[in-house]
Amino acid sequence: QQQVRQSPQSLTVWEGETAILNCSYEDSTFDYFPWYWQFPRESPALLIAIRPVSNKKEDGRFTIFFNKREKKLSLHITDSQPGDSATYFCAASASSGSWQLIFGSGTQLTVMP
């Protein structure tokens, strides 16, 4: 049973559009949600993260929207650029419990110029 689910599996947008990547989770004890991006043959790198004390986290063109009641979050990338093309992983962990990050299966984003 996947604890962290992502959709869509792949997404293509045009340069300048807003890309929306979705994530949902099962475990209500999760209290830390980082998004990592990974370029081919490179290491995953932390992009932006949110904790449930807030329902929105913004960093430049990247914004996380968080809905605790529905156990859903989404990553919005405004004014998408070809350099944003990567695989985006939503992850979750519980500070009071397990030591591990649970990753979703990823969304492969392609931004067409």
Place this chain on the structure above:
Amino acid sequence: GPKVLQIPSHQIIDMGQMVTLNCDPVSNHLYFYWYKQILGQQMEFLVNFYNGKVMEKSKLFKDQFSVERPDGSYFTLKIQPTALEDSAVYFCASSLGRTGNQDTQYFGPGTRLLVL
């Protein structure tokens, strides 16, 4: 940002041989992790290590796997003996702490292991 280094970047070995993957975590970090990623899939947690001990391991962390960090040197993942299904990219990660803003895990570039 903080850098995690991994050596080697690629390793090809025959099934049944032993392999050691090396990780040089961020210098002041205290928590160390190994994740496994099969091509095209998500990363899956293998093990977490703190204060010289395995704190948690997943079902993917088979009996053939072991980790150690002798005297603050490399954090290593050893597989003995290897099996075909061990072929994957192994990512090392480290974090300063577990809570608050210290729990960000920084990942290395991965070691691509191919077992023939």
